[in-house]
Amino acid sequence: MPAFLHSLASPARFQRLSRRVLPWSSLLAAGLIGTGLVWSLIFVPADYQQGDSVRVMYVHVPAAWMAMFCYAVMAAMSVSFLIWKHTLADIAARASAPIGASFTAVALITGALWGKPTWGTYWVWDARLTSVLVLFFLYLGHMALSGAFDDRERGGRAAAILAVVGAVNLPIIKFSVEWWNTLHQPASVLRMDGPTIHSSMLWALLVMAIGFTAFYVSLLLIRIRSELAARRIEALQRLAAAGSS
Amino acid sequence: MSAFLALVRRDVALAVRRGGEAALTLGFFVVTISLFPFGVGPDPELLGRIAAGIVWVTALLAATISLDRLFRPDLEDGSLDLLALSPLPLEAVVVAKCLAHWLVTGLPVTLLAPLMGLMLQLDLQAYLPLIVTLAIGTPAISLTGAIGASLVLGARRGGALIGLLVLPLYVPVLIFGISAVEATLAGLPVMPHILIETAILFVTLPLAAFAGAGALRLAME
Numbered sequence: 001m002p003a004f005l006h007s008l009a010s011p012a013r014f015q016r017l018s019r020r021v022l023p024w025s026s027l028l029a030a031g032l033i034g035t036g037l038v039w040s041l042i043f044v045p046a047d048y049q050q051g052d053s054v055r056v057m058y059v060h061v062p063a064a065w066m067a068m069f070c071y072a073v074m075a076a077m078s079v080s081f082l083i084w085k086h087t088l089a090d091i092a093a094r095a096s097a098p099i100g101a102s103f104t105a106v107a108l109i110t111g112a113l114w115g116k117p118t119w120g121t122y123w124v125w126d127a128r129l130t131s132v133l134v135l136f137f138l139y140l141g142h143m144a145l146s147g148a149f150d151d152r153e154r155g156g157r158a159a160a161i162l163a164v165v166g167a168v169n170l171p172i173i174k175f176s177v178e179w180w181n182t183l184h185q186p187a188s189v190l191r192m193d194g195p196t197i198h199s200s201m202l203w204a205l206l207v208m209a210i211g212f213t214a215f216y217v218s219l220l221l222i223r224i225r226s227e228l229a230a231r232r233i234e235a236l237q238r239l240a241a242a243g244s245s
Numbered sequence: 246m247s248a249f250l251a252l253v254r255r256d257v258a259l260a261v262r263r264g265g266e267a268a269l270t271l272g273f274f275v276v277t278i279s280l281f282p283f284g285v286g287p288d289p290e291l292l293g294r295i296a297a298g299i300v301w302v303t304a305l306l307a308a309t310i311s312l313d314r315l316f317r318p319d320l321e322d323g324s325l326d327l328l329a330l331s332p333l334p335l336e337a338v339v340v341a342k343c344l345a346h347w348l349v350t351g352l353p354v355t356l357l358a359p360l361m362g363l364m365l366q367l368d369l370q371a372y373l374p375l376i377v378t379l380a381i382g383t384p385a386i387s388l389t390g391a392i393g394a395s396l397v398l399g400a401r402r403g404g405a406l407i408g409l410l411v412l413p414l415y416v417p418v419l420i421f422g423i424s425a426v427e428a429t430l431a432g433l434p435v436m437p438h439i440l441i442e443t444a445i446l447f448v449t450l451p452l453a454a455f456a457g458a459g460a461l462r463l464a465m466e
Contacts, residue, residue, distance in 0.1 A: 137413040148400035158396045
């Protein structure tokens with residue numbers, strides 16, 4: 001297993017693998033998100049208390065899960081880069097950051113839109129919302145730091161250290177609804193005693209979540225491939241400039 | 246041990262000599278707090294309710310403005326390379342510089358906080374938890390700030406970036422510092438909050454040492 005993971009660090013192998021995976025993950029993403037949206041917007045029964053406004057959940061919850069998942073991937077890639085100096089891990093971490101930041105923004109905005117009809121307020125400073133806001137700032141800080149150096153590798157290593165330090169926020173977000181008295185509801189899916197959400201809602205939610213994950217994988221692969229292509233162009237330009245001098 | 250203390254003594258002497266770091270920090274602290282009554286109105290009851298929060302946040306900001314000067318001067322004049330070659334491990338160097346930073350910024354702020362509380366009509370019961378949490382929290386702030394300061398060494402406009410990086414990391418220190426004051430005012434037990442604040446300090450200590458040293462090595466390549 002470790003040998004397999006390390007073999008993924010070779011850009012050539014990554015290109016071959018991603019060329020095979022990308023069409024399927026994109027298809028899966030489009031299919032699942034399309035199905036999930038239709039299912040959740042039309043076929044899932046309305047909530048007995050919240051009415052139809054509960055349908056925001058099918059975008060809000062998967063986006064929030066992806067926000068944390070992207071950061072976890074970013075932190076894992078950063079660890080891999082810091083320990084084994086795999087350049088591909090650095091590229092993957094830096095490619096993940098804007099995607100994760102966007103998912104966090106979607107989660108915060110859809111959450112605010114959902115909060116107004118159900119809680120009566122767009123925003124409240126409870127533990128869950130505040131820690132997700134901190135996650136958003138961590139993403140922004142990561143993106144700012146990695147671009148702040150003239151030497152790109154320096155920026156990558158500094159951002160990697162920041163990603164690992166900020167990973168302590170992930171368990172805080174997950175357990176914030178249990179450790180503090182929050183307005184945000186406690187966990188109803190990923191719990192020790194099993195999900196408390198009704199199956200009619202759970203399956204649509206899982207379809208959306210897997211769709212979002214496939215979407216993230218596709219986006220990540222596209223971004224990594226673009227970055228590798230950009231670096232190849234840069235190297236060729238440098239070679240051309242050196243050759244013509 | 247003597248190398249550690251020598252480094253602390255050197256940094257404190259430099260900070261005091263070069264630009265009067267302590268005075269600048271205290272000046273910023275006092276002036277910023279004085280702005281709040283202009284901003285929210287001089288109503289004593291309102292000020293009293295938000296006094297602890299104002300003092301805490303301003304203490305954070307006062308500690309943060311001097312972070313750029315924690316490592317950058319040493320990198321620029323070559324002392325950082327000498328410190329890296331010394332028998333003291335780079336992690337200990339980071340902790341020593343954080344201790345010096347705290348002695349020059351966090352400690353004076355903590356000592357001046359009761360006076361600021363007086364100006365902001367802070368509730369009488371809140372003084373002790375405020376000072377205790379500041380005394381525990383400001384070292385954690387210096388340590389967390391060192392992580393940010395070491396990461397932006399060599400970056401363009403790194404000083405402006407430090408704030409964006411470290412302020413999210415300050416949030417737990419701030420939360421438990423304030424919750425201790427609120428618990429006292431509500432008549433609830435205050436020790437749990439103080440113990441968690443102390444725990445945060447002890448978690449930040451090795452984190453800052455290793456992350457800071459790693460970032461310093463990165464900067465010195």
